[in-house]
Amino acid sequence: MHRIVVDAMGGDHAPDEVVRGAAEASLALTNAEIILVGDAQVLGRLLPRMRHDGARVRVHHAPTFVEMDEKPAEALAAKPEASIAVAADLVARGEGDALVSAGNTGASVLACARRWPLLQGVRRAALAAVYPTELRRGEKDDPFSLILDVGATIDATAEDLVGFAVMGSAYAKLVSQNRRPRVALLSNGTEAGKGPAEVIEAHARLVETTELNFIGNIEGLDIPRGVADVVVTSGFVGNVVLKMLEGVSETVVRLARYAHKERLAWRLGLVALSSAIDQLKEVTDWQQYGGAPLLGFTHPFIKAHGRSNARAIHNAVKVAHKALAGNLTGNIARTMAELDERSQRRGA
Amino acid sequence: MGLLGKLTALPLRVGEKIGLLEPDVPALPPGARPPKHTFRWDLDKTYLRTEFDSLADLAKSAIETAADKQAYPGATALLRALCQDGHRICIVSGSPTQMRQVLAAKLALDGVEYDEFVLKNNLKNILKGRFRSLRAQIPYKLPAMLRSRIAAAAQSETLFGDDAEADAIIYCLYADLIAGKVTLGDLERVLIASRAYDDDAERCLALARDVPKGEAVRRLFIHLDRRSPPMGFRRFGPRLVPVYNYFQAALVLYQDHVLTARQVIFVALEMLDSGQYELGHLATSVQDVIRRGRITRETALQLAAEANEAAKSGALSGRRDLPPFDQIAEAFRERVRELGGPVTADAEDIEPLDYVRLVDEEHEHRHRRRRSGMG
Known part of the structure; x- marks a missing residue:
């Protein structure tokens, strides 16, 4: 029980x-x-x-x-x-x-x-958040991607970012029933050499892992597209990104309300689209997801x-x-131990 | 028995076999002492786990054998405990008389002895074209209970029903009627509201006139089979106790001095053996009845102490699957402590019951459920 x-x-x-x-x-x-x-x-x-x-x-x-x-x-x-x-x-x-x-x-x-x-x-915990995306994933056809960390750890080292990738992947596997979640690092370019030192170093480490489906770096615009199932970043950047994405969503809703008031033709257009909007609301409803984990x-x-x-x-x-x-916690611990063993072997 | 006697008895036996004729309620032999306590039980959704929500469920229930039928965890141990001490067990069920054989076999398999077993004669209702009677509960159950009390009136009565049908209303009506709190005029209005046929209503009124009066009903237990919110039963007053399981009923009966600690242990053990409950669930059930003000903390602590004594004297002998009783008792005490200071249940003013309104509401509720396809 x-x-x-x-x-x-x-x-x-x-x-x-x-x-x-x-x-x-x-x-x-x-x-x-x-x-x-x-x-x-x-x-x-x-x-x-x-x-x-x-x-x-x-x-x-x-x-x-x-x-x-x-x-x-x-x-x-x-x-x-x-x-x-x-x-x-x-x-x-x-x-x-x-x-x-x-x-x-x-x-x-x-x-x-x-x-x-x-x-x-x-080494450090990560708070994750879910964000609705264009692409769906896993056996559950899940519209949400996972972003972590969004605020538990302000600065993250390369080692922390690798840990976040492992934890996010284990969570997505379990909750979205996604057998091989695509894991990406958030950076200012898709090239391996782009970004701050810790991101470049984390990229180098993640490329070598076989336990994760690491697809490389993605940029901010790839988040809502759903290019990755698990987006890894430091708490500071993750928090800024999340708040911005929420802000954009709210602005879109406000603009739609403005359009609704402004012109009859726009209002009719929105009415025509209402069932599609409802459907979109249903698939992207965060209440359906329940919550986000602290990993x-x-x-x-x-x-x-x-x-x-x-x-x-x-x-x-x-x-x-x-x-x-x-x-979940057992799976994370096991993967972390495997990564640790490999890095020790490499060190020896 | 002579040939003539055999010939006249034949239609009676055939009639009973097909469920058209029902055996009479056995009266007490002349000079016999009346029972101290009568326990009246419903069967479906109270003692037996029965699904009626779809036609498939109904069909399944009709063709199940006695061995297939499942009692709720703890119900058998509780009924067996109540059978002791010369108490009277009366079963009044809405199941059709054709189910008598299989239901009686199930009770025999469970080792449950009873004094009365009344089933609903729906075949007679169909043959007479009394289709309203097929679903009606009050015009069937109330006279059956009154008839039973006339045959053997006990000083105390405890009733067991469920939250699926009109049990709470019928039981309270019965309790108030025999306590003289419901007049015959009121009862007539209730029978009209419950769509009773005129002759059935007259028979029921006659029984109500003759029934021995007294504040006999001590407790009414409503098994929350549908997990209905307990607060919905608050209007029926403190003697009606909604319970999630039979351990909770046993706790209240222990507080009422009807069951001993040892008997409560047996109910708990049967629930654990069912595999559907763990010790934690039982401890949480204790906390729930305390929170709802149905038993006191002192009762729970006294039970723990007495159960400890009972366990030492062998009530748990051979139960190597359980931790030592000291640990069990401590877990239960901890659940009580988790509540912090004293928790007082809502003290709301209980208004006198308006049975006509309750019957109308129950009808409306039943129709709504049927329209929404929920039964």
Whole structure:
């Protein structure tokens, strides 16, 4: 049985939507136990109003929680019994196997980093994000590509980037059911010699790996095209890229709204396209994806979007369950050990 | 028996065989002491795992053998525990009388003894053209329960049903009726709302008039087979306890001094043996009933202590697959501690039940489900 700890107080719509999503997951995942961490009084009032399995959802009391706009380090210092801290503790103590949170990203990452050890061979953790692309991938026909790191590690060495590539590939294999995900380094040119020193060095190392399907460097414009299934970059660049991509999407929506108001012909055009837009919305719906993982630690952590509703939380719990059932952390550790062995042989 | 007697008994036996005639509810022998406690059980979705959601499910259920039929984990151990101490077990099921043989065989296989076993005579309903009666629950179950109480009235009664049909309404109506809280006029309005045929309604009213009165119904358990939100049953008052599994029912019955710690252990062991539950699930089930205010922390801790004694005296002997009981008890205590301070369930004002409205709502709900193809 897999025990999935859910920070019930984290997220814009917490605790109601988080509890509802976890409750739904308890009915869908018969070999999982959901541990809701948060105010027991509040959670105890919510659960009986929802369809769930009372033998598979339990509550662990945490008296406080970190607000979405609080500074992570300060909030965790001031609130040692915040739901995310208690949740990460439960996993660290072996009372849970994976963690899901839609709460403050910084606080969630920090809470895990302070309590969970890194996997053997992993130097730094990476936070991944998913982005909808033109091309689809894997047995699930997944429209999302994975970008990592998007903020857990600001500076990344060549060794870190290789580690991110291994972790991203293992995750894509499992979650997108993509047998051989295409892994690429994000750079300012496709040539091997382009980019900063750490990217050039990482390229040289990745080219030699047989464990990964490394396709070389890609440029920013290749991300939405879906040229790669796993895009590897440092946390600083990844965060900037992700925010920019989100900004572009929002601007496109605003422009469409403007067009809708401006001219009748444009409005009619948009109405004609509405079913196609709905379909596009369906395939690129991040709620369907559930969340993005924090990779590199001994336990899976799925960070759900702050605006997650019940469906997104349900899917995030399912992703966590999949990560446990597919032994994601074990697979990462094994590949890292193989790479390490090869580099030692080369050194000798 | 003479030849004439045999000839007159023949149509009765044939009638029973094809399910057209039903044996009468056995009354207590003259001078016999009335039972202390009667436990009334529904079968489908309460004791037996039954799927009715599609025609294929119905067909499968009809052709299943006794060995194919599956009881819910813990239900058999609980029923067996309740059979003891001279308690009366009455089964009232909506299954057709033609299922009697296979259902009786299933209960025999499970080692469950019963005093009454009432099934629904749908063949008679079809032959008489009473098609409304095929689906109607209140005009069938309520008179059956009243008849049973008239035959043998117990001081206390505990009822077991499920969340799929109108069990909560019927059981509460029965409890309030025998407690004298529902007038015959009210009952007549409920029977009209539940589309009872006139003669059935008259018979039911006559039974209600004759039934021995008293606040007998102590508990009503609703097995959440469909995982309906427990809050939906809050309006039926605190005596109705929605349960996710029979360990939870056993916990409440332990608190009510109906079951001993040892009997609760047997229910738990049967659930573990089913392979569908682990110790963690049972511990979480304890936490759930505490959170919902159905048992107290003190009860849970007292049970842990008594169960520990029972385990020491051999209740777990031969169970090498389980960790030492000290560890099990500690895991259960930990689940209680996880709740932090005292958790109080919602204290909402419970209004008196308006049965006519409840019946109308249940009809509407059932039609909606049928329209949406959910049963």
